[in-house]
Amino acid sequence: MTGSRVVALGHYQPAKVLGNEDLAAMVDTSDEWIRSRVGIKTRRVAGPEEPVDALAAEAAAKALAQAGLTPADIDLVLVATSTAIDRSPNMAARVAARLGMGSPAVMDLNVVCSGFTHALATADHAIRAESASRALVIGADKMTEITDWSDRTTCVLTGDGAGAAVVEAAPAGEEPGIGPVLWGSVPEMGHAVRIEGTPPVFAQEGQAVYRWTTSRLPALARKVCEKSGIAPEDLAGVVLHQANLRIIEPLAARIGAVNAVVAKDVVDSGNTSAASIPMALSKLVERGEIATGAPVLLFGFGGNLSYAGQVIRCP
Structure with missing residues (x-):
């Protein structure tokens, strides 16, 4: 058994920006009300042409590029999300298809806001158990698609995006780069x-x-x-x-x-x-x-x- 480490990261957000002033035109709120209660100024909104797996694949591709790796180098894909509307193919399988991967294990984890840290621990455990050598761990959600835009207490909160990490075994003799969960x-x-x-x-x-x-x-x-x-x-x-x-x-x-x-x-x-x-x-x-x-x-x-x-x- 060996430890693992994060070797590269990547992130992606949609281009559309929704500011507090925009929300004030949609619901009974204001920039001052939002900032004083939650500290948010803007959020990004994905369009219908940007499903969860598209957001995830963009972030994953950037992480792979940062690591100097190709999709073929990955044998485990974990996607943490709670906004995957379809049951199958899961988001991990769709990301693997978008990136042209070979035959990785593909799993989604729905642990909502703590999904990424759960997925990161799962990847670490898989590598320690030698059932994976290199993993893509992705957190991706399209929260605006499940938002009630008439509820001013929640619609001011949500945004869309994805972040990804490449995780691999730590070199022999090196301290693990991911600690115990x-x-x-x-x-x-x-x-x-x-x-x-x-x-x-x-x-x-x-x-x-x-x-x-x-x-x-x-x-x-x-x-x-x-x-x-x-x-x-x-x-x-x-x-x-x-x-x-x-x-x-x-x-x-x-x-x-x-x-x-x-x-x-x-x-x-x-x-x-x-x-x-x-x-x-x-x-x-x-x-x-x-x-x-x-x-x-x-x-x-x-x-x-x-x-x-x-x-x-x-x-």
Whole structure:
């Protein structure tokens, strides 16, 4: 058994930008109301010609290019999404077809907003067990397709996009670049974030989620660091699920990550569910805000109420 590491990242967002002023023309809201409550300025909206697998494939292709690899080099594709309307072919199979891959294992994971960190752990476990050698791990969601545009409490939140990571075995003798996962759920709070109905619609109990994240998440995040042997003050970056800026900023402080760059992509991208962590991380790396090899805490939380986190070394 050997550990694994993230060697490259990529992200993709649709071209259409929906600003707060645009929303104010659609529903009873305002730029000031939205910014003061969730910190979001803009979000991206995919058109009907951009299904979830198209978003995912764009991000995956960029990650492969960054890694200097071809689609044939991948033997496992994991797509974290909760907005795949069709059951089969799944999103991973469709991404593999779009990229012209050979015969990878293809699986979707629906763990909503913590989907990417669950998928990253799954890829790490597969590589450690030697059932995969190199994986594409993708978070992709088209949240605007399941948004109730008449509900001002949720329609101001959602955006579309995808982020991807290439994961491979760590070289012999090298410390693993993906630390142990801490994952779990609060089943009795599963109703707090919902995508239900025909057609499916996103709804949530915002105050319940806020209370849980602010009271429980800091201790869980510190436990993630402990499992990886990293003190919170030694983190170079913190990438939490991009749900709400008013949650992200105080949580990073309460975790004790006083020297870390804190991802705040929610301001420009909104809540993109499973895409939010890989997309935000990819942007930090692209801008050179975190050094190669530096420790970064990833922590997803949301629907079910599920959570998953790990410390990785920045590619």
